[in-house]
Amino acid sequence: MxxxxxxxxxxxxxxxxxxxxxxxxxxxxxxxxxxxxxxxxxxxxxxxxxxxxxxxxxxxxxxxxxxxxxxxxxxxxxxxxxFDIADNAVKVDLDWSSYAGKRRHLPWFLLSALLLAENGITVFMHGASGHSADRLYTENMLGYLGIQCANSIKEAKRQLEQQHFSYLSLEYFCPKLHEIIELRPILGLRSPVHTLVRLLNPFNAEHSIQGIFHPGYRPVHQQAAALLNQPHMAVLKGEGGETERNPDMECLVQSVHNGELSDENWPALFPRRHVKPEILDPEQLALIWQGKLEDEFAEASIIGTAAIALKLLGKAETQEQAQQLASEYWLRRDKQKYAGV
Incomplete structure (x- = not known):
């Protein structure tokens, strides 16, 4: 054989x-x-x-x-x-990423963004809801302020033109990255996509603001923005990883302005830390906006976060001017807006 x-x-x-x-x-x-x-x-x-x-x-x-x-x-x-955005281009003043979700405090940064929008600054916010049951994600919170999330680039453009603010989930402009983010409970770890999505800036805004949780990522975002030729960008260690200044703590903001990298410390706004609330009630977002509820931590967080954005946008030259302008915006806000549903 x-x-x-x-x-x-x-x-x-x-x-x-x-x-x-x-x-x-x-x-x-x-x-x-x-x-x-x-x-x-x-x-x-x-x-x-x-x-x-x-x-x-x-x-x-x-x-x-x-x-x-x-x-x-x-x-x-x-x-x-x-991204398939070319035909739907719209001028966005500030790109704002929101992917972390809040756990210890309510998402006061939403009122910061809306405060800017009410004063003619066009803010595009993008994010994704996660699998952490104990976190409050932006797309689930906006309804408490009577705001509907966009479900397409076209609708986001319409909202930006009409109300200077829109939130669009990642799944509607980059579904593949959204799929990968959804792998977190399977892999057990976050992936580079969680970092990447904060840099996407879909409408190519000249100004971009990002929050991170781990301080080591702050200079990485800053340097990546410079490599991407992002004209103006700021990154901070935000409360819970969102773009939100914690008024109880000093806040280091690392920026890029036309290729120049800079670091700036914003001081704590209170001498002592506040006790975190035992229960997070999202309905308080509308009540704080309407002046029906007072909370010094919330107001300082809202104004302080808006101040960092205003300085990034070139609306103020110094921290003090930015803080003053944000305070003025807050005092003269339209309390009938964002009344919730």
């Missing part, structure tokens, strides 16, 4: 395997991706050229080593190319 030897055809390597190898080739052999490699990797992910097992490996390798500014810039460029 004779046996015919069949040569086995080698299985061709998947193009994305090289990306995984760069990130995972041991302590000495691995390295970060260049900005171009990061762009290529995210482009392949967003155009479904990556197998699920490869995506999982990529996300966790990135999570263990943590993202560099170059990687984030490459990811953001690829993501921005995937």
């Amino acid at each position: 004779t046996f015919t030897h069949h040569e086995q055809t080698p299985y061709p390597e998947h193009p994305f395997a090289e990306i995984i190898r760069i990130l995972g080739k041991g302590k000495k052999g691995s390295r970060p991706l260049t900005q171009d490699e990061a762009y290529l990797a995210m482009n392949m992910i967003l155009t479904d050229q990556v197998l699920p097992v490869q995506l999982g490996a990529f996300l966790m390798l990135m999570r263990v080593k943590e993202e560099t500014p170059e990687e984030l810039a490459g990811f953001a460029l690829a993501a921005r190319e995937s």
Whole structure:
């Protein structure tokens, strides 16, 4: 009996395997991706050229080593190319990301954003609701202020033109990234996408403001914004990871203005810390806006957050001027607006 030897055809390597190898080739052999490699990797992910097992490996390798500014810039460029926004362009003054959710305090930053909008500053907010049952996410909170979330780029544009404010969930302008964020309860960890989404700036606003939870990410966001040629951007360690100044603590704001990086400390507004509320009642958002409820922590948080945004926007030259202007906005707000539902 004779046996015919069949040569086995080698299985061709998947193009994305090289990306995984760069990130995972041991302590000495691995390295970060260049900005171009990061762009290529995210482009392949967003155009479904990556197998699920490869995506999982990529996300966790990135999570263990943590993202560099170059990687984030490459990811953001690829993501921005995937948005179908050109025909719906609208001038946005301030891009505001909201992905963390609040746990210890109510989302007072929503009233900061609405305060700016009421004074003619167009604010586009984007975010996603998460899987943490103990967190309050923006898209679930806006209804308490009588505001409907947009469900398309077109509707967001209409809201921005009519009321200077709109919130749009990530799933409506980059569904693939939204899918990846939804993997968190499966993988058990956040992924680089949680960092990336804060840099997306879908309407290409000249000013962008971001909140992070881990202080180490603050300079990474700042440097990534510079690589992306973002004209004006500010990032702060926000209360709960949202873009919200905690008035009980000193707040370091790291900015980019036309390529120049700068750091600025904003002082605590109270000598002692407040006790956090035992229960979070979202209905208080409307009551505080309408002046039916007084809360010094809430008001200081709202005004203080708006002040940082106003200085970023160039509406004030100093912290004191920004704080004064935000206070004036607050005192003369239309208390009939955002009355809740």
